[in-house]
Amino acid sequence: MTKNLLLFLCLLIVKTFTSCAQSPVINGVYVGAELYNTPFDGMQINNIVISFRSDGTFNNALNQTDWKTKTSGSYTVKNNLVQLMFKNGNESKKYKLAANGNLESTAGIKHTLHKVKKVTTIPAGVYEKRNASSSGGIGTGMPAVGAFSSDLIYFDAKGNFSTDRSSVVGITGDATGGTVGGRFEKDGKTSGTYKLGDGEITLTFGNGTIARQSFFYSPPNEEDLVLLNAEFYFRKEDENEKPAITQRTTVGAKTNTSKPVATGMPAPASLLTQLRAQYGGENIDKLTTVRETATVTGNMQVIALTDIVNNRIRAEVRQNGKLLLIKQLNKNEGWQWMNGTKKPLTQDEQDELTLSLYQGILGLHKKLNSSFLTGTVSASGNDYVITFYRNKNKVIYLVGSDYSLKGNAYSINSAPPNISIYKDFTKANGITYPATTESSDGKNKLVSNTTSIEFNPVLTDDSWKIP
Incomplete structure (x- = not known):
């Protein structure tokens, strides 16, 4: 339930993988399409583009001006298996190098990457x-x-x-x-x-x-x-x-890309009532503390503590059992511990921890939903999007037409949004919550799986101490 704060915590300690390429090497741009499911729109297509270089590096961001020199990670080739390791800590990928030169997936829904060509002419x-x-x-x-x-x-x-x-x-x-x-x-x-x-x-x-x-x-x-x-x-x-070829193009007024204001949208109060009815209602309001344990991409383990009454939040991140990072917020004061060093949280870090209270199931709590009620509702296909602000920071709920909770997004200041997709809902103590959360900040993707959750555990002073 508090996994919205996991993304930015884990990104701090995701390690960069580097490796020297082994012979043979791959050179050129490969493309393909990978199918996957999301609760937003069902089956989706992820278009994959990877530029491999003979020095053992690759780039998967060919929409950047420096795409020819930009490096996203490194790769190795051994026994016809191509292993991609990403600099940003994303989970590595593996492809089989086929006899015809294509790259065939080894995990997930089967897909193939084909090599595309540099050309100086193209047929009509x-x-x-x-x-x-x-x-x-x-x-x-x-x-x-x-x-x-x-x-x-x-x-x-x-x-x-x-x-x-x-x-x-x-x-x-x-x-x-x-x-x-x-x-x-x-x-x-x-x-x-x-x-x-x-x-x-x-x-x-x-x-x-x-x-x-x-x-x-x-x-x-x-x-x-x-x-x-x-x-x-x-x-x-x-x-x-085909569009008509013309000899000249005149510059008109700036295109108005805004959509008409949607009509017939439910009020925020109506959406809140429907969500609360589906996910726990008064049982959510009975929550005072939560302890959630989860595993996260990168072989990390996270324990998140939330004290709603006293406005305290703490997250501990471990990898292979070793404590790597703690972030804690007590009202308006917070600190971070990493590798034995403690330092204050920046304002943005405090805001990010605070926003975790106003998303997901916790955001429906009667002590925490006042901002939700001030939101603006718009359409997203057949779904509803409600947007509201906590101070200057934006929070978004994506709600299905059946009033299911599909996901959240938030942004700090003008930074790119962090997006969470909820899956595998389960029920305990009358509260329905997602056991799996897929999160992305646009560059990195993390999957968090809840292994245990405690509602209203007793949190002592030891629960909040500095290591």
Whole structure:
């Protein structure tokens, strides 16, 4: 129930794995699609893009301007098994190197990675971006300068392109290399010229805007796609859908991407009532203390203590039984202990601990739900999103149309959001809570599995002591 605070704790002690590559090596960009399930939208597709280098390093963020030199981790090849180790502490991945050069998954739902090609020419065709969720390059703190997005893009094989429903945040300047940060948006069709280079494409729009991105091609007998700025664009058979090529592009007013205010949304009080009814009602209000023990990605163990009455929170992180980290907050004062050293918490760290009280099942507690009642409700597909603030920090609940609790998100100041997805609900003492939480800050993913939970345990002074 208090696992929302686990992500930022564990990220502090996730170790960086490095390794020297063994022969043979892999060189080139590989792409593929991995299926997975989420409680948000059911079956989803994770588009995978990995650029392997002969020096034993790889990069999976090809939507960054420094994609050619950026390193996400290292890999080894032994007995035709390719082991990927991530610098950010993400769980390592393993692929089998097939005889035809493809990389085949060894865990989860089976998927294959195919090698795509650098090209200097491309046959005429219409390519469509398919909806997919991406695990790389989001929230990395690196500016994705030159980010391009469009539903359709048409190449005429003569150096001209056109798009529909497009938006370009590009590198502007002259085509020879002068650059000035800029932004171009147009509500309608856009077109211009393109030039293919060393794994890159330069798009020059009619108004002079230039965008340079990574670009690779897979022919029809393979994936039949183009990889543009790490986005998958698949060839469409119907050539009649191609946007028109025009000789000039006029700049219109900035596109209004805001959606109309949804009508018929339930009030926050109604959502709160429905959630409380499903997950424990008055039994939640009886909680004064909680002790939760969980295992977390990276062979870590976490014990989280929550004292609602006295506004105290503590989390202890261990790895292989060794105590690595403690963070504790007592009202408005907090400290961190790591490797025998104690120091005060920053304000952001205090805020992050505090926000754990206002998410998940605990956030439905009558002593903690006043901010929920001030929220704004909007639609997300068939689901509801309620957004509210604790001081200046945003908290979001994702609620299903059946009033199920699907997940939470929060952000400190203007930092990228931390997102938690809830799964495997179980019931104890009249309270229904998620036994599994999948968390991500955009760069790192952690899975937390509750191994035990105690409601209203007696917490003594020893429970809160410094090691």
